[in-house]
Amino acid sequence: MSKVNVNKGLEGAVIDTTSVSKVMPEINSLVYRGYPVQDLAENCNFEEVAYLLWNDDLPNASQLEEFTKKERSLRPLSKACLNVIKELPTTTHPMDAIRTAVSFIGCEDTEHWDYEGSDRKRERAMNLLAKIPTAIAAFYRHKMGKEYIEPKTDLSIAENFFHMCFGEVPNKDTIKAFDVSLILYAEHSFNASTFTTRVITSTTSDLYSAVTGGIGALKGPLHGGANEQVMHMMLEVGDPDKAKDWMLQALKDKRKVMGFGHRVYKKGDSRVPTMKKYAQLMADSTGEQKWMKMYDGLAETMIAEKNIYPNLDFPAGPAYYMMGFEIDFFTPIFVMSRITGWAAHIIEQAENNRIIRPLSEYIGHGERKVSK
């Protein structure tokens, strides 16, 4: 038996300071650089929020223009990168595809191992902010057996992503709902994938390596992969009238129900009401009310039975489904947003670095000798 107090899952451990965001579960609030996320979602676009996370302030008009121009100019992938994506088996999970693409984009950066100060990190983060959506869409088209669609420079990140996936830009409501999801997914303090990027950065490794590791951490169903699992679960439930019984049975079977619970929020995730509002907007604009009815049935039962609340992945799953995305592309969409938060933390970690190296309590064999 261990004699020391083992901090399993690092619960409650404060391992560094940060100025990027603050989660305040007691008042159900999340702020990015001081701005409540709900305020940002209603009044800014994703590009402004990316600028805020990397520069500590919202951009003025000319700063936004310069930022947007740079981002749009970096969207195309090299022929070599496109070829790598086209060589991937179509059975590849899109998260593995985007992890591979990011790693390849890092290999194409010829100054890969040069000293990487904050300015260089910002440039590299911009390169990924611009190219990740192109890589996801390129893999989507490849998987569907369709021709690759070039990015456009006269569209926002959200609009251009739809254009590259589907060949058209949808109505304003869909774009707004998607843009809001990108803002809400952008940053969330020391979550598992962000912590991964900070650990990798703490060894003075480069931004591409840190982001590749972050994607690996985000893929898991206990973290970003939950938005995909939520939709698989809703398809399994099938009918809103079956939601209550389905949930009661799942709890009886001691199943972990995806899209519920959170390490930090115990009385609800501050991002949920905003995302739910935009998922409902998608339901109204597509006329498909079934998923939001099921949402209420599942959530009400879970809260009544276990006092466990939905997290952001719960409304995001059906919202993306109603926008027409394949389920296994939901977590890659999370990546095209979270690159902003990861990069902000990578820069912050590097600017005040100490290698992250916790301890463990050994519980294995006592000392023994090899006997041959």
Ligand code: COA
């Ligand atoms: N479904 C069923 N029970 C859940 C649950 C869920 N989604 N989330 C938490 N619980 C239960 C746990 O089983 C545990 O019960 P117990 O005390 O009887 O063992 C209790 O609530 C405490 O939860 P715990 O597992 O300690 O929370 P955690 O902080 O370790 O894990 C999550 C947090 C997010 C990993 C966890 O809630 C989860 O797996 N959720 C589903 C995946 C998900 O939606 N992830 C996205 C997070 S944004």
